[in-house]
Amino acid sequence: MEIENRKAAPIGVFDSGIGGLTVTREIMRQLPDENIVYFGDTARVPYGSKSKENIIRFSRQIVRFLKTCHVKAIVVACNTASALALDTLRQETDIPVMGVVEPGARAAVRETRNGKIGVIGTEATIRSEMYTQVIRRMLPDAEVIGNPCPLFVPLVEEGFAKHKIAEEVIDIYLSELRKTDIDTMILGCTHYPLLRSRIMEYFGDAVHIVNPAYETAMELKAMLEEKEMAHPVGGEASYEFYVSDAAEKFTKFANSILTYDVAATKLVNIEEY
Amino acid sequence: MEIENRKAAPIGVFDSGIGGLTVTREIMRQLPDENIVYFGDTARVPYGSKSKENIIRFSRQIVRFLKTCHVKAIVVACNTASALALDTLRQETDIPVMGVVEPGARAAVRETRNGKIGVIGTEATIRSEMYTQVIRRMLPDAEVIGNPCPLFVPLVEEGFAKHKIAEEVIDIYLSELRKTDIDTMILGCTHYPLLRSRIMEYFGDAVHIVNPAYETAMELKAMLEEKEMAHPVGGEASYEFYVSDAAEKFTKFANSILTYDVAATKLVNIEEY
Numbered sequence: 001m002e003i004e005n006r007k008a009a010p011i012g013v014f015d016s017g018i019g020g021l022t023v024t025r026e027i028m029r030q031l032p033d034e035n036i037v038y039f040g041d042t043a044r045v046p047y048g049s050k051s052k053e054n055i056i057r058f059s060r061q062i063v064r065f066l067k068t069c070h071v072k073a074i075v076v077a078c079n080t081a082s083a084l085a086l087d088t089l090r091q092e093t094d095i096p097v098m099g100v101v102e103p104g105a106r107a108a109v110r111e112t113r114n115g116k117i118g119v120i121g122t123e124a125t126i127r128s129e130m131y132t133q134v135i136r137r138m139l140p141d142a143e144v145i146g147n148p149c150p151l152f153v154p155l156v157e158e159g160f161a162k163h164k165i166a167e168e169v170i171d172i173y174l175s176e177l178r179k180t181d182i183d184t185m186i187l188g189c190t191h192y193p194l195l196r197s198r199i200m201e202y203f204g205d206a207v208h209i210v211n212p213a214y215e216t217a218m219e220l221k222a223m224l225e226e227k228e229m230a231h232p233v234g235g236e237a238s239y240e241f242y243v244s245d246a247a248e249k250f251t252k253f254a255n256s257i258l259t260y261d262v263a264a265t266k267l268v269n270i271e272e273y
Numbered sequence: 274m275e276i277e278n279r280k281a282a283p284i285g286v287f288d289s290g291i292g293g294l295t296v297t298r299e300i301m302r303q304l305p306d307e308n309i310v311y312f313g314d315t316a317r318v319p320y321g322s323k324s325k326e327n328i329i330r331f332s333r334q335i336v337r338f339l340k341t342c343h344v345k346a347i348v349v350a351c352n353t354a355s356a357l358a359l360d361t362l363r364q365e366t367d368i369p370v371m372g373v374v375e376p377g378a379r380a381a382v383r384e385t386r387n388g389k390i391g392v393i394g395t396e397a398t399i400r401s402e403m404y405t406q407v408i409r410r411m412l413p414d415a416e417v418i419g420n421p422c423p424l425f426v427p428l429v430e431e432g433f434a435k436h437k438i439a440e441e442v443i444d445i446y447l448s449e450l451r452k453t454d455i456d457t458m459i460l461g462c463t464h465y466p467l468l469r470s471r472i473m474e475y476f477g478d479a480v481h482i483v484n485p486a487y488e489t490a491m492e493l494k495a496m497l498e499e500k501e502m503a504h505p506v507g508g509e510a511s512y513e514f515y516v517s518d519a520a521e522k523f524t525k526f527a528n529s530i531l532t533y534d535v536a537a538t539k540l541v542n543i544e545e546y
Contacts, residue, residue, distance in 0.1 A: 049315070049316075049518055049519045050316075150427075151428070155424070155427075168441075245323070246322045
């Protein structure tokens with residue numbers, strides 16, 4: 001690809017469903033000139049309960065699809081795929097591929113003063129200890145306390161994020177973690193940034209809340225600048241959304257969290273890629 | 274199959290996941306002598322967002338699997354598969370196949386005095402109007418009011434059925450329906466019997482709550498007796514549980530709702546059937 005064409009090419013972002021829109025939202029905010037192609041694998045969500053073999057197969061199919069959109073870089077905006085498929089995708093792909101786990105872990109390691117880091121996420125994410133492993137590579141003495149919050153995803157997806165029920169569920173899941181002396185906590189699920197202000201309020205100033213969606217957009221920005229791949233300033237960025245099922249529901253949710261108006265989401269038969 | 278062998282053969286029950294256990298529970302209660310083989314398609318749950326074509330394909334695979342267990346009858350304990358695949362399965366299968374929608378609709382038509390029937394279920398069930406169609410075939414003038422309650426399934430699955438949060442969510446979803454003059458309401462999702470007492474309390478005596486799981490077990494009992502296929506009285510019934518993914522989580526949930534102790538759930542690669 002010519003350098004200038006490459007700069008104008010979109011960023012590919014994918015997730016198992018709608019959660020990756022929080023990462024997309026941060027990319028839109030921090031890199032307002034970049035075009036984005038988003039793919040949500042809504043037909044095969046959730047990835048957390050699938051085998052590593054299947055996650056790699058799904059991720060390869062999505063990368064093949066995104067490459068037909070001529071993306072210049074790919075963000076794996078899904079914790080499970082970041083943990084299980086990133087190494088494989090990086091080896092097989094000739095464009096940069098980023099995950100969300102490393103940026104989140106890196107920020108936590110940078111922010112912690114006492115080395116005690118909390119991680120909240122889905123049951124699958126916490127059980128896999130994916131954040132613990134990456135944090136320990138960066139800070140071997142870190143103490144990582146994982147805490148699953150399984151109802152957070154449906155609460156957010158069904159529109160209860162701002163309801164007082166969300167406060168009660170936060171208290172049920174996180175009261176024990178709040179009693180520990182962690183000084184940093186990672187929102188280890190792409191849906192959780194939509195509960196961020198409530199969670200920050202619940203923990204207060206003593207705990208720094210790390211949002212991997214924000215950190216990932218920051219690292220993407222640095223990477224594009226370093227590789228001289230950033231889109232030139234000016235013009236209006238274009239955003240395209242694709243899913244493997246239930247396009248209408250996706251569009252509705254996307255419009256509830258993005259400032260950009262998502263007019264239509266296109267359906268892709270991902271098994272064909 | 275010999276008549277006596279046929280009587281001793283198990284009942285096959287299947288669902289997209291764990292919800293069908295409420296139907297299984299009713300069969301265990303009302304037909305304590307029957308052996309049961311349960312299959313939960315936990316790898317491909319939820320069915321509500323999948324196409325009719327796929328639901329039929331999935332159901333055929335499960336029927337093929339259940340027939341390897343020599344079942345004498347099959348209960349489709351899943352609203353979506355009952356609505357979309359039952360006719361096809363009945364045409365293709367040489368043993369009786371029952372769904373949950375017809376028994377639920379039949380009971381509502383029998384109970385209603387004013388012909389105004391409420392149906393609560395997942396978004397997919399309500400949008401499909403599957404209960405409305407079946408009720409209208411039985412009672413053409415019936416007025417059916419559908420009301421989706423999307424957070425009920427995750428609430429039940431994450432163990433909040435007896436928590437006060439369940440009460441609040443019931444009030445959020447059902448306050449409008451309570452203001453109508455329905456006199457009968459169908460629990461149109463296999464998870465909802467686990468919220469039954471709370472929902473009954475919320476609606477009070479004026480509304481008869483229909484539990485399709487109970488009605489299905491009653492119809493199964495009548496059918497087995499009529500066809501002289503009922504298991505002879507005596508001996509201990511055996512129960513077997515199979516899933517396509519996440520067997521451990523299934524076992525945990527099964528033990529939380531069944532009085533029978535589920536020691537182990539076996540994993541089946543359903544795509545091979």
